[in-house]
Structure formats: structure tokens, C-alpha cells
Amino acid sequence: MADLATFIKGDIVTPNDADYPQAIARWAVNAERRAKIVAFVKDTEDVALALKYARANDLPIAIRGGGHSAAGASSSENGLVIDLSRHINGARIDPDKKLAYVGGGALWDVVDKEAIKHGLATVAGTTGVGGLILGGGYGWLTAKHGLAIDNLVQATLVTADGSVVTASDTENPDLFFAIRGGGSNFGVATEFVLRLHPQRATVYHGALVFPPTILEKIVEVTAKWWANVGENEGMFQMLGLGPDGNPAIVLFVFYNGSEEEGRANYKPFFDLGPVVDLTKEIPYENVNAALNTAMAHGKGVYQKGFSNDKSEYQSIAKAYEKIISISSPEFQVKLMLEYVPIGKVISVPQNVTAFRRDSAPLAVILILWTKDAEGATEHARSIARDLSRTVAGGELTQLQNFGYANYDPEAVTGHSAQIAYGESYPRLQAIKKRYDPDNIFNKWFAITPA
Known part of the structure; x- marks a missing residue:
């Protein structure tokens, strides 16, 4: 040492x-x-x-x-x-080339704040840059620009033998394929070069809170809205206890436009009569930080994602009843239904990146507790499994149960990498053998070298 x-x-x-x-x-x-x-x-x-x-x-x-x-x-x-978080955490913008050079330990708010100074943005989230990108990367701009990996132009990695390599379409293209969805299996990513897009300075965003008594109407209106959703919009629906400790349905709406346009777009939801309206036009750079207060560091967390092929009222209502019966201020259980248009995502052929592209919307069981009591994680795991089956209306298929790699709670506990990578797995095994034959990078859906 x-x-x-x-x-x-x-x-x-x-x-x-x-x-x-x-x-x-x-x-x-x-x-x-x-x-x-x-x-x-x-x-x-x-x-x-x-x-x-x-x-x-x-x-x-x-x-x-x-x-x-x-x-x-x-x-x-x-x-x-x-x-990488202390020293390799910055973002440099080249406005002429519309590129962002981002440190592997940066948070997305750094990228958002620097890029919007030039009227630019890329697909981003609420977490660290590296994990989101290497695992795929959904964001509010996914409908318009695809996944974070679809906007990755180049990455710099330190591989298992200490070599510093560049991965792009023209340099080490096999590695570039692998890291776009293959996680941290191939090296330490110290820099990402991301494609930027013109972005308006302000967007419409915020929370609408509804009483649980109108859940059925929300499901009906959501189905009609989702059938005609456009590339400038998206919504998260959270079911659980509200900030006041009472049952509530919270809709986090996003519209890449003015408040007037956003309110007109979501008029069917406003017609249902939200009891609280916290939506407004805000600076774009604040969007991805909007959930940070609710998702503050220092709590116990268990999250299980799954593919939500159908959103039926009876199944959602049954899950909601269970959530309310077991939730408390100290042990909060939430169901998050994510409605982010994914036409751009599934338009990319499967063999272009390692990420397994799924056409179904995502759902997440999120469980938070204030004290890390012994057995809390296992208790949360049991609840999440039951609730995911309830929402799905029965047993999930293997692929439904897996959902999205960045949401999978078993990433480091031997969960099958073959499920995570699907038909790309044999190709990834060959790439793994070249760059990490001894499998020292094995903390995220570890790939067995060929």
C-alpha cells in the first residue's frame, strides 16, 4: 500500500x-x-x-x-x-462539433449545466454518467435521441493489463460494441465523448398528485395518451405514500416545450382533477435533478425493474393495495411505471450494440428504508418479487422479470449474464477474452471469457 x-x-x-x-x-x-x-x-x-x-x-x-x-x-x-468521482468528474463542451467530453466519475447534472450554456443537451439521467451509459441509458430525451449509448461517440478505457485504449466506430469497434450495454466488464472508462443536440433552455416538468380513488381513470387516460405519444413528452407514474404519508398517485410529467404547450398536451390528466399541481416551466438543466430530494443518499434501497407489457387496472389496483398495506414512513414501497417513448431505441438494430433492446415499457418496484436493519434487503427482495408478479397479472417470463440491466438488483450476485445480453452473449465472451481474460472486472453481470 x-x-x-x-x-x-x-x-x-x-x-x-x-x-x-x-x-x-x-x-x-x-x-x-x-x-x-x-x-x-x-x-x-x-x-x-x-x-x-x-x-x-x-x-x-x-x-x-x-x-x-x-x-x-x-x-x-x-x-x-x-x-473516479473525486478527480475525474468534469465535462468540457465543444459547441462547434456538438460534443461533450465527460469524465468517468461525473454526475449528469454537470453535463446538463455545461451543455445548456451552448443551447445543447444529450440523453441523461439522475445518476452518475458512467453507470448509466455502460448499462444502456434511458432519459427524458430518449424519445427524441435514443439511449445514452446511442449518443456515445467514443470512450477511453484502461483495460485489465493497464493499456489505455480508445473505443469508437473506427478504433477498436469490437470494444465499442461491447461497452454500449456491456457494463464495466471490459475496463475502467475514464472519459466519454457524447453527441449533443440543440435543446431549448426551458421545459415543462413537475409533479401532479392525485387521490388513489381515481386510479382506474388514470389508467384509462394513460392508455389513450400512450397510444399517440410524441417525441417531446414522457411520464413517470409513482404509486405509494405521498409526502404527507397518505396514499397518493404522483405523475411526473415532462414536455420538451413551453408550459402552455405542456398543459395543453396533458389536458386529459388535468381534467381528472389533481389535488396538487407542482408543474411549471423550468430551466432544462434542473430536470434531471428534480427527483434528487426524494432519492437522497443514505437510505436503504432495493429496486427491481421488469418489463410491463400491459397496464391493466385490476392488476395495478391489487398491487397498489398491497403497497399501501405494507408501507410506512420508515419503510416505503413504491411502484414506478415509466412511460418514455422508445421508438428511437428499438429502431437501432440489435447487433449494433450489446444492449438488449426491449419494446415494452419499464416498471420498477422501489423500496426505501431509513434504518439498515438486518434482513431488510431480503425482506424488500421478497416484497418486490411478489409485487412485480401482481402488476404483471401472473408469473413473469424470464425476459420480463429481468427488465433493464441498470435496474436489476442481482447484478453482483450471480444473475445470469446470458439473460442480460441475450443473443450478443457469445460475441461478448470473445471480446471479454481479448480484453479481460482473467475476469478481474466482474462486479456487474460478469461475462465468462470464451
């Missing part, structure tokens, strides 16, 4: 250091692990040194970008964490 601290330009934190608790802290407290070493790297050379040290000392490796993996993929028990 003394050797690593001597040669690395960044910072080394161990359990003996005062800032160790902060160094291993994560968005989900149940995803924290007691690492032996946390290396806050400054550049690709630091990453290569950290990898060399970990391999020489037989230490398991984890990569931390934003630290939002509820499954614990960015943490390592008694291992070495390569942490």
Missing part, C-alpha cells in the same frame, strides 16, 4: 483514515462494503497503477463513478475501489 501511495497522483484512503466512512459511502447504505483500499485516481496512469497493485496483491476490484448501484457494483468487501 505504501508503494501505491508513493506512485499514485491521486488519494489513497484506508480504514485507518478519518475520511474512510465518506470514501465507502454510497447512495444505498445497504450497498456499502468495507473496502481495504479506496484509490481516488487522477488520470489513466493512476488507474493502471491501481489495477497493477490490485492484481499483484490478489485484491478484488470495483469501479466507482456516481456510486448509485443499489446492487453494490461500485463497492468491494476487502478489495480495492477505483474511485
